[in-house]
Amino acid sequence: MAIEIVAPGLGCSVQDQGRSGHYDVGIPPSGALDLFSALAANLLVGNDEGAAVLEAAYMGPQLRFTAPAVVAVTGASMPITVNGQARSAWESFDVAADDLLAFGFLERGARIYIAVAGGIDVPPLLGSRSTYALGGFGGFSGRPVQTGDVLEVGAGIGRPGRQVPEHLRPSLAQEQEQELRTVLGLYDYRLAERGLATLLESTWTLTPVADRIGFRYSGAELEWKPRKQPFGAGSDPSNIVDAGYPLGSIQVPGGVEPIILHRDAVSGGGYAMVGTVISADLDAVAQSSPGTRTRFRQVSLESALDARADRRRRVQELRTALG
Amino acid sequence: MTTSTETAGTATASRYSWGGDEHLVVQVSEEMSLEANFSVMAVTGLLRQRPLDGVLDICPANASFLIRFNPDVLAPADLEAQVRRAEAEVARAPSLTLETRVVEVPVWYADPYTTDTQGRFRDRHQRPEGTDLEFAAAENGLSSVQEFIDRHSGAPWITSMVGFVAGLPFLFQMVPRERQLEVPKYLRPRTDTPPLTVGHGGCFACIYSVRGAGGYQMFGVTPAPIFDPAQQLPDFADFMVFFRPGDVVKFRPVDEEEYHRVREEVAAGRFRFRQKPFTFSLDEFHADPDAYNRTVLEALNGD
Numbered sequence: 338m339a340i341e342i343v344a345p346g347l348g349c350s351v352q353d354q355g356r357s358g359h360y361d362v363g364i365p366p367s368g369a370l371d372l373f374s375a376l377a378a379n380l381l382v383g384n385d386e387g388a389a390v391l392e393a394a395y396m397g398p399q400l401r402f403t404a405p406a407v408v409a410v411t412g413a414s415m416p417i418t419v420n421g422q423a424r425s426a427w428e429s430f431d432v433a434a435d436d437l438l439a440f441g442f443l444e445r446g447a448r449i450y451i452a453v454a455g456g457i458d459v460p461p462l463l464g465s466r467s468t469y470a471l472g473g474f475g476g477f478s479g480r481p482v483q484t485g486d487v488l489e490v491g492a493g494i495g496r497p498g499r500q501v502p503e504h505l506r507p508s509l510a511q512e513q514e515q516e517l518r519t520v521l522g523l524y525d526y527r528l529a530e531r532g533l534a535t536l537l538e539s540t541w542t543l544t545p546v547a548d549r550i551g552f553r554y555s556g557a558e559l560e561w562k563p564r565k566q567p568f569g570a571g572s573d574p575s576n577i578v579d580a581g582y583p584l585g586s587i588q589v590p591g592g593v594e595p596i597i598l599h600r601d602a603v604s605g606g607g608y609a610m611v612g613t614v615i616s617a618d619l620d621a622v623a624q625s626s627p628g629t630r631t632r633f634r635q636v637s638l639e640s641a642l643d644a645r646a647d648r649r650r651r652v653q654e655l656r657t658a659l660g
Numbered sequence: 661m662t663t664s665t666e667t668a669g670t671a672t673a674s675r676y677s678w679g680g681d682e683h684l685v686v687q688v689s690e691e692m693s694l695e696a697n698f699s700v701m702a703v704t705g706l707l708r709q710r711p712l713d714g715v716l717d718i719c720p721a722n723a724s725f726l727i728r729f730n731p732d733v734l735a736p737a738d739l740e741a742q743v744r745r746a747e748a749e750v751a752r753a754p755s756l757t758l759e760t761r762v763v764e765v766p767v768w769y770a771d772p773y774t775t776d777t778q779g780r781f782r783d784r785h786q787r788p789e790g791t792d793l794e795f796a797a798a799e800n801g802l803s804s805v806q807e808f809i810d811r812h813s814g815a816p817w818i819t820s821m822v823g824f825v826a827g828l829p830f831l832f833q834m835v836p837r838e839r840q841l842e843v844p845k846y847l848r849p850r851t852d853t854p855p856l857t858v859g860h861g862g863c864f865a866c867i868y869s870v871r872g873a874g875g876y877q878m879f880g881v882t883p884a885p886i887f888d889p890a891q892q893l894p895d896f897a898d899f900m901v902f903f904r905p906g907d908v909v910k911f912r913p914v915d916e917e918e919y920h921r922v923r924e925e926v927a928a929g930r931f932r933f934r935q936k937p938f939t940f941s942l943d944e945f946h947a948d949p950d951a952y953n954r955t956v957l958e959a960l961n962g963d
Contacts, residue, residue, distance in 0.1 A: 363828055
């Protein structure tokens with residue numbers, strides 16, 4: 338059983354729940370940017386939660402199946418067709434040999450996840466099947482898929498007609514507005530009081546520079562405290578002695594255009610980070626498209642842990658519903 | 661920036677901060693020094709020896725370190741307590757030696773690849789006329805590019821951090837501070853850097869492991885890969901990344917002919933970096949840096 342890539346869509350790559358243990362040498366976790374949607378897609382087709390799926394941004398691929406399969410699509414809202422006939426998202430369905438799975442224009446959100454019963458069967462590398470395109474490894478040949486690629490699929494036994502209950506589906510921002518809960522800290526002491534206020538009070542707009550590495554926003558300019566730069570840091574007030582970057586951390590090169598790092602993050606560098614988007618909100622970042630108006634809302638570590646627990650309960654409910 | 665409202669780097673206590681709910685970042689010092697880097701390596705080394713359930717990544721950096729963890733398994737307060745304990749232990753008995761290796765890295769300075777790329781991004785540079793090497797020489801008050809290359813390749817460097825992208829070493833030169841080469845980064849990052857470019861930003865040299873964006877000045881290229889995901893070359897038999905924090909690096913200038921000879925060895929799957937085991941002693945280095953650096957080269961060149 339295999340999938341032929343008839344058209345690749347945009348940035349369509351093989352991803353799972355990611356890898357750990359090698360961030361210290363610059364190898365990021367990778368994996369689905371919207372982990373919840375990827376996990377839901379797998380559960381719908383009867384896969385292990387960590388099975389490999391396809392992730393595509395803004396524009397879906399066209400896929401032909403060499404044998405009958407059970408498929409599910411989650412994530413962004415985008416019309417789904419099989420041989421031109423509509424199918425529903427967040428629900429498993431059958432495809433027959435030679436069927437063509439295709440997608441219409443993006444309606445809401447940014448990234449779709451396509452799971453096939455059995456999972457995409459690329460060789461695992463450092464404990465994961467995820468693609469890390471910047472390093473050129475993992476997934477299918479270390480890159481997004483291209484027309485003509487053939488992806489093998491493992492053995493699976495999915496059932497069509499399984500659905501994610503409505504209340505467990507993420508609400509995608511209709512008005513392209515979102516609030517990201519943020520734990521301040523890291524190098525925020527470098528910001529002037531007014532700079533910190535500007536970070537929290539401004540409405541930021543997601544630019545087209547939004548990919549698996551990071552999401553860049555435009556808006557205001559942040560003011561730094563004046564100081565003599567420490568030795569080795571570089572001359573700009575936004576420079577620090579190169580340090581490790583947390584996933585979700587917000588760096589502000591030159592005081593303009595904050596960047597939220599995501600799961601293909603550069604692991605470190607010399608720009609001051611002023612806070613970190615909490616883990617429970619990184620799926621929402623993944624589903625924001627250019628133009629999304631975004632505010633950073635300060636929360637405590639305790640609130641971040643509460644939000645994380647809420648998310649965990651939602652995953653548990655999903656497992657129960659589809660178990 | 662002329663007024664100073666903070667005195668950087670004089671604080672003795674590390675700064676602990678949460679990077680959301682999954683990361684702890686510990687800033688040992690705001691400024692770069694070998695002492696800060698040794699402390700980072702000692703504390704992260706100790707933490708590695710005593711693995712804690714729930715710790716996903718331990719990432720030493722130049723003068724700070726980052727720990728990625730799963731707070732469902734390991735409560736943040738418990739992690740912080742363990743890290744503070746390790747830090748206190750290191751402070752009580754600072755480990756001033758490091759078991760490492762010394763590695764020779766050939767560099768074709770002022771090569772056509774980086775020179776061409778510089779030309780394409782001159783609008784992002786402080787000094788659009790001339791080359792990055794000419795800018796770096798002038799910034800450091802040196803009379804010629806050759807003098808800069810002599811300084812860059814004369815004294816060894818220590819790998820103070822690995823990251824940014826897979827396998828990229830940050831290198832800190834083993835010379836007294838007044839002889840450190842400092843060069844600002846590009847005004848705005850380039851969208852392209854040739855693979856294996858030898859770069860420089862602030863006081864750090866780096867070797868770009870893959871082609872991609874970058875803001876460091878570009879001085880040359882090295883012919884052999886330092887990141888090999890297919891693990892084809894003998895140096896990568898164990899792991900796809902060559903450099904580890906603590907590796908001592910000596911750059912050796914090579915000409916075009918030697919560059920291409922090494923490229924052929926790489927293509928034939930034969931190339932190995934010249935490398936020797938080495939015990940780095942911080943005290944001996946500080947006692948006489950130049951004499952100590954001669955022993956580094958003896959270790960590299962001896963049998």
